[in-house]
Amino acid sequence: MGTVAKALSLLNLFSMEQPEIGLSDVARLSGMNKATAYRLLSELQSQGIVEQVGPDRAYRLGPGVLRLAALREASVPLLTVAREVVRALSDETGETAHMSVIRGTRLSALTYAYSQAHATRVTMENATDLAFHATGSGLAVLAFSDPGFVNETLAQPLPAYTEETVTDSAAVRAALDAARLTGVAECRGLFEAEVHSHAAPVFGPDGKPLGALAVAAPYARMTNATAAHIHAAVIAGTRELTHRTGGALPADYPTGAPT
Amino acid sequence: MGTVAKALSLLNLFSMEQPEIGLSDVARLSGMNKATAYRLLSELQSQGIVEQVGPDRAYRLGPGVLRLAALREASVPLLTVAREVVRALSDETGETAHMSVIRGTRLSALTYAYSQAHATRVTMENATDLAFHATGSGLAVLAFSDPGFVNETLAQPLPAYTEETVTDSAAVRAALDAARLTGVAECRGLFEAEVHSHAAPVFGPDGKPLGALAVAAPYARMTNATAAHIHAAVIAGTRELTHRTGGALPADYPTGAPT
DNA sequence: AACCGGCGGTTCAATTAATGAACCAACGCG
DNA sequence: CGCGTTGGTTCATTAATTGAACCGCCGGTT
Numbered sequence: 001m002g003t004v005a006k007a008l009s010l011l012n013l014f015s016m017e018q019p020e021i022g023l024s025d026v027a028r029l030s031g032m033n034k035a036t037a038y039r040l041l042s043e044l045q046s047q048g049i050v051e052q053v054g055p056d057r058a059y060r061l062g063p064g065v066l067r068l069a070a071l072r073e074a075s076v077p078l079l080t081v082a083r084e085v086v087r088a089l090s091d092e093t094g095e096t097a098h099m100s101v102i103r104g105t106r107l108s109a110l111t112y113a114y115s116q117a118h119a120t121r122v123t124m125e126n127a128t129d130l131a132f133h134a135t136g137s138g139l140a141v142l143a144f145s146d147p148g149f150v151n152e153t154l155a156q157p158l159p160a161y162t163e164e165t166v167t168d169s170a171a172v173r174a175a176l177d178a179a180r181l182t183g184v185a186e187c188r189g190l191f192e193a194e195v196h197s198h199a200a201p202v203f204g205p206d207g208k209p210l211g212a213l214a215v216a217a218p219y220a221r222m223t224n225a226t227a228a229h230i231h232a233a234v235i236a237g238t239r240e241l242t243h244r245t246g247g248a249l250p251a252d253y254p255t256g257a258p259t
Numbered sequence: 260m261g262t263v264a265k266a267l268s269l270l271n272l273f274s275m276e277q278p279e280i281g282l283s284d285v286a287r288l289s290g291m292n293k294a295t296a297y298r299l300l301s302e303l304q305s306q307g308i309v310e311q312v313g314p315d316r317a318y319r320l321g322p323g324v325l326r327l328a329a330l331r332e333a334s335v336p337l338l339t340v341a342r343e344v345v346r347a348l349s350d351e352t353g354e355t356a357h358m359s360v361i362r363g364t365r366l367s368a369l370t371y372a373y374s375q376a377h378a379t380r381v382t383m384e385n386a387t388d389l390a391f392h393a394t395g396s397g398l399a400v401l402a403f404s405d406p407g408f409v410n411e412t413l414a415q416p417l418p419a420y421t422e423e424t425v426t427d428s429a430a431v432r433a434a435l436d437a438a439r440l441t442g443v444a445e446c447r448g449l450f451e452a453e454v455h456s457h458a459a460p461v462f463g464p465d466g467k468p469l470g471a472l473a474v475a476a477p478y479a480r481m482t483n484a485t486a487a488h489i490h491a492a493v494i495a496g497t498r499e500l501t502h503r504t505g506g507a508l509p510a511d512y513p514t515g516a517p518t
Numbered sequence: 519a520a521c522c523g524g525c526g527g528t529t530c531a532a533t534t535a536a537t538g539a540a541c542c543a544a545c546g547c548g
Numbered sequence: 549c550g551c552g553t554t555g556g557t558t559c560a561t562t563a564a565t566t567g568a569a570c571c572g573c574c575g576g577t578t
Contacts, residue, residue, distance in 0.1 A: 003535070003565070004302035007263040011306075011327060019334035023526055033567045038527065043263035047270075048361060049327075053464045053505070057526065061331035063469045066338050067360045067367045068270060068308075069328030072320035075278035079325050101326045102307060108326045205312045210322045246312070262536070262564070282555055292538045297556065299536095316555065 006032075007040040011049070011061065012104035016128040020058040078210075078245045082202075083111050085213065085241045090115045093215050093230050096122040099202065099241070100130055100137050101211035105153060107137050110211065122195050122216040131191065133158045133172045134165050136199030137212035139185035143176045144201045144209050144250060150176070164189040183254035184231050188219070196222045198230045200238040203247040210247070213238045265291075266299040270308070270320065271363035275387040279317040337469075337504045341461075342370050344472065344503075348496045349374045352474050352489050355381040358461065358500070359389055359396050360470035364412060366396050369470065381454050381475040390450065392417045392431045393424050395458030396471035398444035402435040403460045403468050403509060409435070423448040442513035443490050448478070455481045457489045459497040462506040469506070472497045 001009070013021055013029050026041065027034040041059055044050045048064025073079055082099045090097035094117030100107040107130040114121050132138030132153050142150050154169040166172055179185035187197045199214035215230045235255070242249055260268075272280055272288050285300065286293040300318055303309045307323025332338055341358040349356035353376030359366040366389040373380050391397030391412050401409050413428040425431055438444035446456045458473035474489050494514070501508055 002298070002302045003262045004266040004299060005305050008303070008306040008308060014327075014330055016330065016333055019330065024524075034526085035528075035567055036565075039261070039565075040263060043261045044267070046264050047267040047363075048469070049267060051463060051465070060334060061327055063331070063335075063337055063360050063463065064362070065324060065327040065331050067362055067369055068273075068320055068324040070338075070369055071273055071275065071278065071367070072322070072324050074275055075319060076322075078322055079329075101322050103323070103326055104306075108330070110326055110329055204310060204322065206310070210307070283553075293555085294538055294557075295536075 003040075007044055009104060010037065010040060010044070012106070014061055015108070020053065020060045022056060022058045026059060076245050078241075079110060081241055081244045082213075083113075085237050085244075086111050087113045089113070089213070089215060089233055089237045092233050093217075094118065095215050095217040095221075095230070096124065097213070097215050097237075098124055098137075099211060099213050102141060102209070103129075105132070105156065106130060107132065107135065107141065107212065118221070120218060122192070122197075122218060131159070131161070133167075133169075134161050134187075134190040135214075136185045136187035136197035136216075137214045139172070139175055139179055139187060140199040140201045140212045140214070141209040142172075143179035143185060144203075144253070146208065161191050162189050162193045164193075166190060181254060182231070184234055186227075186231075192216075194219045196227075198227070198234050200234045202238050202245075203242045203249055203253075205246050205248055207248045207250045213241060262299075266303055268363060269296065269299060269303070271365070273320055274367070279312065279319045281315060281317045285318060335504055337500075338369060340500055340503045341472075342372075344496050344500045345370050346372045348372070348472070348474060348492055351492050352476075353377065354474050354476040354480075354489070355383065356472070356474050356496075357383055357396075358470060358472050361400060361468070362388075364391070364415065365389060366391065366394065366400065366471065377480070379477060381451070381456075381477060390418070390420070392426075392428075393420050393446075393449040394473075395444045395446035395456035395475075396473045398431070398434055398438055398446060399458040399460045399471045399473070400468040401431075402438035402444060403462075403512070405467065420450050421448050421452045423452075425449060440513065441490070443493055445486075445490075451475075453478045455486075457486070457493045459493045461497050461504075462501045462508055462512075464505055464507055466507045466509045472500060 010026060010030055013026060023038055024034060027037040030037060041050055048062045050059050051062035052059055086097045086099050090113035094115045096114055098109055098112035100109045109124060109128040112124045130137050132142055154172060158167040160167050183200055185199050189195060195216050196219055197214050197216040199212045201209035202211045202213055204210040213234060215234055269285060269289055272285060282297055283293060286296040300309055307321045309318050310321035311318055345356045345358050349372040353374045355373055357368055357371035359368045368383060368387040371383045389396050391401055413431060417426040419426050443457050443459050448454060454475050455478055456473050456475040458471045460468035461470045461472055463469040472493060474493055
């Protein structure tokens with residue numbers, strides 16, 4: 001891994017749960033020598049990508065990323081369109097909808113919407129950082145990613161989050177095969193207990209996934225008819241989101257209903 | 260300059276006017292060898308910071324920056340608060356207000372608001388990339404930046420944008436001295452003809468400017484009373500914006516009215 | 519008060535990565 | 549068809565990065 005990629009990989013350590021991280025923790029979490037981490041962070045800081053705060057001089061993402069995002073959004077309004085599509089998807093299905101983008105070896109939630117259709121709903125507070133092998137979004141992305149990326153992801157330890165989590169990479173591959181047939185990955189309780197999710201990849205201009213669009217609902221509300229409805233809505237949603245942001249659906253992306 | 264900073268400096272080439280740039284142009288604009296630029300861009304691309312599009316494989320900012328900005332905004336809502344403050348400032352002054360952040364050797368507009376108070380207004384379409392020496396925002400930032408940064412900035416060629424633009428670095432320094440006395444940089448027609456702007460720096464947690472807050476109005480509406488009103492509003496605005504985003508005003512930042 | 523363990527930060531010999539001139543195939547233009 | 553430009557590649561040379569060991573400071577414990 002080149003020096004630039006190494007430095008940028010440090011940015012993947014920041015999350016909603018951990019927006020500020022000290023130097024020693026950055027070194028520990030990334031597996032780098034503290035001197036190396038220090039130097040890389042200093043260079044990121046010199047460009048405004050990270051900054052240091054507080055008496056303990058912890059690092060956090062800096063203002064420079066806002067301007068990059070604003071420039072990006074000006075030409076490819078992914079966040080703006082995603083908010084609209086996610087809102088509409090939540091309204092149509094009556095459940096929680098969200099969109100996430102690839103962040104190193106995980107997915108990071110970019111935007112989500114709750115529905116007022118029911119008194120209970122799947123919440124996103126503990127789901128801003130999603131594991132590939134254990135979420136509908138993750139499986140949807142892997143199903144349409146390059147084999148190299150899939151191999152790299154499944155070569156890492158696959159932790160269990162619930163009693164249902166599949167931690168055997170062969171079983172995960174079988175789930176990917178199923179997702180490839182229908183274009184939607186279904187996931188029952190792998191990441192959060194009693195949550196059934198449907199997710200489809202969102203594609204970039206190179207025809208590769210850049211993230212996923214998903215609907216998450218409690219088991220109790222999931223009938224076959226509901227599942228079919230959500231499946232179709234997610235497919236339509238990702239087609240719209242991909243199209244409106246200049247992405248390209250792969251030629252072999254399925255159009256049909258679930259079998 | 261380290262490799263990481265070098266790679267990130269390439270991101271400064273992208274602008275509202277030029278959201279996509281080919282490899283040879285990146286090399287030409289940055290002064291780097293094409294092979295070097297290619298390698299650095301490939302590493303940025305591997306982390307989703309840039310992506311390639313179109314038949315000519317031009318580069319543009321990638322989706323990875325959106326998620327970084329979302330994480331940053333979740334803990335330090337600079338963009339969200341800036342939008343509010345800029346909106347309020349425009350309403351209060353009846354003129355165009357905007358906020359920009361430092362981007363290498365220039366300032367990049369982050370958000371702006373127009374007022375409906377008059378039939379004519381200063382527009383922002385041609386002012387998303389601001390020169391330090393020739394804009395109120397730029398002078399405001401320089402006035403409260405470290406001497407090293409000021410020296411580095413003024414050592415570069417200072418192009419003229421209008422007949423009023425000051426291109427002599429000693430004269431620019433005199434303008435910085437004036438801004439230090441009042442906390443606000445005034446700028447008459449240096450960047451756009453017949454536009455009078457007032458700007459104040461917005462400070463980060465380290466007490467250094469991370470950008471500027473400004474009001475731009477046509478000459479024709481600028482009376483002494485109006486100027487004093489705008490001056491006070493900009494000072495109040497930057498105090499609020501700095502405070503609400505966890506920034507720290509330097510101890511010597513002026514509080515008084517213009518002399 | 520003394521000691522300990524951890525923090526952020528620094529140094530420099532050894533190691534590794536980056537560099538860029540020269541090259542390639544492809545493409546559009548006259 | 550020839551030319552000039554593009555995106556992309558190669559590898560001997562050059563430069564940057566690395567990380568073990570170190571530093572001062574700080575908070576907690578005895």
